[in-house]
Amino acid sequence: MGTVYLTRKAEFAASHYYHSPELSAEENLRLFGKCNNPNGHGHNYTLEVTVKGAVDATSGFVVDLKQLKEIMNREVLEAMDHRFLNKEVPEFETLIPTTENIAIAAWRRLEPKLKAAQLHRVRVYETPDLFVDFYGEA
């Protein structure tokens, strides 16, 4: 039996701003423009989590869907939905909460919690026209 890829989607809203401590105030403004405003601005993000594996002969599933939903809710949505990412999510005290880093943070939160299925991809949309894919550290 071949490998099957299953994707679950979830939406969350969060605010952020971009600021690098390695840059001066002028350099931050030049690089990040209005996204450098420390009062932040919001996005409606879409998270897509893709797991892969063989289809279980008994259940016909590649993953326990209820468990996947619970893990996404607990590890990512409860931590990031309606949050000011820079101030309320520990990863973003040091990492700039770009869409790239949100995808990496979501992967690192989800990957150790998934048991039967293997995490394949985390995709985060910042807008309908812009998304980031992360396939893990390897």
Ligand SMILES: [Zn+2]
């Ligand atoms: Zn933004």
